[in-house]
Amino acid sequence: MVPNLKKKYQLRIPSHAGNLEIVREFVSRIARKVGFNEDDVNKIELAVDEACTNVIKHAYSSDSKKPIEIALKVDLEKLTVEITDRGKGFNPKKLQRPDMKEYIAQMRVGGLGVYLMKTLMDEVVYNIQPGKRNQLRMVKYYTKDGEKKTAQVGVG
Amino acid sequence: MSGFEVTRTDNADVSVLRLKGYLDAHTAPDLENALQKLVDEKRYRVIVNFKDLGYISSAGLGVFMGFIEEVRSGSGDIKLTNMSPKIFRVFDLLGFPALYEISDDESIALANFHKK
Numbered sequence: 068m069v070p071n072l073k074k075k076y077q078l079r080i081p082s083h084a085g086n087l088e089i090v091r092e093f094v095s096r097i098a099r100k101v102g103f104n105e106d107d108v109n110k111i112e113l114a115v116d117e118a119c120t121n122v123i124k125h126a127y128s129s130d131s132k133k134p135i136e137i138a139l140k141v142d143l144e145k146l147t148v149e150i151t152d153r154g155k156g157f158n159p160k161k162l163q164r165p166d167m168k169e170y171i172a173q174m175r176v177g178g179l180g181v182y183l184m185k186t187l188m189d190e191v192v193y194n195i196q197p198g199k200r201n202q203l204r205m206v207k208y209y210t211k212d213g214e215k216k217t218a219q220v221g222v223g
Numbered sequence: 224m225s226g227f228e229v230t231r232t233d234n235a236d237v238s239v240l241r242l243k244g245y246l247d248a249h250t251a252p253d254l255e256n257a258l259q260k261l262v263d264e265k266r267y268r269v270i271v272n273f274k275d276l277g278y279i280s281s282a283g284l285g286v287f288m289g290f291i292e293e294v295r296s297g298s299g300d301i302k303l304t305n306m307s308p309k310i311f312r313v314f315d316l317l318g319f320p321a322l323y324e325i326s327d328d329e330s331i332a333l334a335n336f337h338k339k
Contacts, residue, residue, distance in 0.1 A: 084247070084248040084249035085249050087247050087248060087249055087280075088226060088245065088247070088249070091247075091278070109309055112278075113280060113313065116247060116280045117280060117281060120247070120248040120280065120281075120282055123248065124248065179281035179284065179285065179317055180280075180281050182317070183281055183313070183316060183317070186316055187316075
């Protein structure tokens, strides 16, 4: 019999920047527990913080009554993070790699988060349905540089 | 308690901000206020020491971008020091080393201010 190694962890928080610390703690503990090294744990933690920050600031325009759902799905080859909101959404195709000199000249601060997420994670996919359901899915694989890592899924 | 602290020390014409804890979208306004105060006082020579900072997100980096122009146009600079590899990597990913002076120790930044 093949054991069921798929696990799902969920967190639902009010859309407030004061809750980012809770999100980071939740995500990094699980990533560490399933066997990612500290370097990858830091990357996943930052990517999820950036994603939630964008939801808080942009999708919900800092309305702290709205919920953000964070789901982590673990299987034998990867960790999948799904971040869901019901805010106003955006067009992910319009985002470009930021030109830092241009950014500084214009004092633009937004947009860096998405670039970081794409750099830190293996896959970043948006499914935007403004006002209904916006979902960001990010994936990190255990395998890196051809080296196969074994997932340690849960403990009891 | 916000999990973030910024301590300011004025050393002649150079001000040092020492950061502690984590710098994210929640705590970035605290750093913004500290830098705004320096700019209001026309203290444009600023060193930011990251030694005790455990975490930074792009919201934290954004704060430096918001002040660098004004500080440099006042013949000053914001020099960044004592970053852990974890913190440095975030700055590096966003191309900051080309635009900001980042050194290993506060004393190097201080010496560079006095060189000119």
